[in-house]
Amino acid sequence: MLRIEGLTKTYKTGDTALRGVSLEVPTGQILGLIGPSGAGKSTLIRCVNRLVEPSSGSIMLGDIDLAGLNRAELRRQRRRIGMIFQEYALVERLTLMENVLSGRLGYVSFWRSLLRRFPGKDIQRAYQLLDRVGLIDHVDKRADALSGGQRQRVGIARALAQEPELLLVDEPTASLDPKTSRQIMRLLTEICAERDLPAVVNIHDVPLAKQFMQRIVGLRAGEIVFDGPPSDLTESA
């Protein structure tokens, strides 16, 4: 489980993006972050994996405070966190299989022959994941041959290949049409439920959040202004 306490972020420019945010995400819960542009949603997600350095506060994943780690320790702990991005961040010229296997490394290797060194069980597992996201017939295609929805499915499979304890998902459907967006959200929520995997999803689309999230946290000017089930969300939130 993830437990954030008193998280504050002030950028060098003087912009305060988070003002003492505290938030617990229990195992298996899928939480949607909503709020107007500039509310601090991306900053919150990026602080959790330390793409952005928190100014103060703690970020406990299990019993480790991610906010207090040095670089070497952080690299190890980041493997516990799966990231899914708006723009998929796939390596265009690599196959789906290779993209998913790169999730096992926790980083992308441009040295292709490295992928050949993966043990059979990693390859087997990558097949299973690509099957689970509905892409088993495309494993040898290059990423640049796919549609947006297919690419996000690869993004999901790659994050899972890491066997993460937490998923951080940054606007996963922002580049997709409404129908594909719903398919991707359905897949994501099903997979989290199957694996009892907690997820924090930055979701700009409120109707989509209401349809798929178990819990919604509304941010405004760096503070939590709503926290509850989608059914409690009113127009003003």
Ligand code: ADP
């Ligand atoms: P959201 O994801 O909700 O749109 P952000 O976390 O991107 O919000 O931004 C929150 C605030 O922090 C905004 O005022 C934004 O301008 C500021 N901000 C975000 N990233 C940076 C940065 N790298 N440097 C300075 N200010 C930033």
Ligand code: ADP
């Ligand atoms: P998002 O869709 O995540 O809110 P933005 O378009 O606000 O993204 O920001 C794009 C990039 O610019 C991000 O890396 C963000 O951290 C950075 N950024 C946002 N606001 C500022 C700012 N005021 N000063 C510097 N960088 C910023």
